[in-house]
Amino acid sequence: MASSSLALLSSFRGPELCKTKSLISHSKHPSDVSFSFQCRKSRIPPILCSVSVSDPQVLTGRPDDLVASILSKVTETDRGVLLTKEQEEEVTRVAQELQKYCVAEPVRCPLIFGEWDVVYCSNPTSPGGGYRSAFGRLVFRTKEMIQAVEAPDTVKNKVSFSALGFLDGEVSLKGRLKALDDSWIQVIFEAPQLKVGSLEFQYGGESEVKLKITYIDEKIRLGKGSRGSLFVFQRRK
Numbered sequence: 001m002a003s004s005s006l007a008l009l010s011s012f013r014g015p016e017l018c019k020t021k022s023l024i025s026h027s028k029h030p031s032d033v034s035f036s037f038q039c040r041k042s043r044i045p046p047i048l049c050s051v052s053v054s055d056p057q058v059l060t061g062r063p064d065d066l067v068a069s070i071l072s073k074v075t076e077t078d079r080g081v082l083l084t085k086e087q088e089e090e091v092t093r094v095a096q097e098l099q100k101y102c103v104a105e106p107v108r109c110p111l112i113f114g115e116w117d118v119v120y121c122s123n124p125t126s127p128g129g130g131y132r133s134a135f136g137r138l139v140f141r142t143k144e145m146i147q148a149v150e151a152p153d154t155v156k157n158k159v160s161f162s163a164l165g166f167l168d169g170e171v172s173l174k175g176r177l178k179a180l181d182d183s184w185i186q187v188i189f190e191a192p193q194l195k196v197g198s199l200e201f202q203y204g205g206e207s208e209v210k211l212k213i214t215y216i217d218e219k220i221r222l223g224k225g226s227r228g229s230l231f232v233f234q235r236r237k
Contacts, residue, residue: 063101067219070094074120074232079145081124088122095222095230098215105182106213116221118145120232123225139163147233153177155187169196173207183212 073091077083083091103109140161148156155177160170175189189207193200211231215222221233 063098063217066094066098066101067217070098070232071119071220071234077120078142079118079124080120080122091120091232092122092230095214095232098222102213102215106216107179107182107185109216111216111218112149112213112221113151115146115148115236116233117236118147118231119234121229122231123227123229140169141165143168146236155189157189163196167197169194171195180210183214184210185213186210 070091073087073094074080074083080088080091106112140163142159142161144158144160146158146160148158150156153176155173155175157173157175158170159172160168163169172193172195173189174193175187177185177187179185187209189209191202191204191206193202210226212224213221214224219235221231221235223231223233225231
């Protein structure tokens with residue numbers, strides 16, 4: 001669960017930094033509109049000229065289309081566990097396209113604050129550890145996997161589960177975050193807290209993760225772990 005965390009600087013410049021990038025399309029881009037015309041001058045043979053410009057109306061909403069696409073691919077897949085290798089590759093492809101629209105300094109973007117559902121991870125055991133391993137999923141059925149990012153520098157992760165189908169429990173983590181640069185963050189987590197029925201105790205020790213924020217908007221966040229795992233978070237309503 002610790003490696004699913006995202007973070008941000010406690011200081012940021014304001015909402016204007018969260019505007020989506022405008023991409024300049026090349027001539028092969030389907031949204032390009034090409035115009036051809038002939039330039040004539042006395043005693044000079046006709047010259048065929050061509051220019052290509054991006055159609056802003058076509059580009060408008062493209063990030064939204066990609067967001068809708070990636071969410072449709074990971075919904076009801078047990079956070080990616082049920083996907084085939086080919087389907088995982090398609091999720092990765094869409095995520096790579098979305099990266100092109102990421103804000104310049106995602107760790108400073110205030111949109112990161114709030115509660116998020118972990119809806120996908122390319123490595124099932126990254127969010128939840130042993131509880132999400134092949135054996136762990138047989139014993140612990142995951143009900144919710146939530147991350148809360150609170151100002152100025154707090155991350156809270158929680159995995160709620162049903163053990164053996166009848167005993168409810170949850171594992172929670174609280175961490176302090178630090179920005180390493182404009183995209184990468186580090187989170188130091190305290191020892192996990194386990195609650196099963198009326199029993200509650202702390203176990204293990206501190207843990208540390210590093211993540212790169214690759215996309216953020218009002219609906220989703222994308223992150224890449226230090227070992228290459230892809231995470232998709234959806235904002236809770």
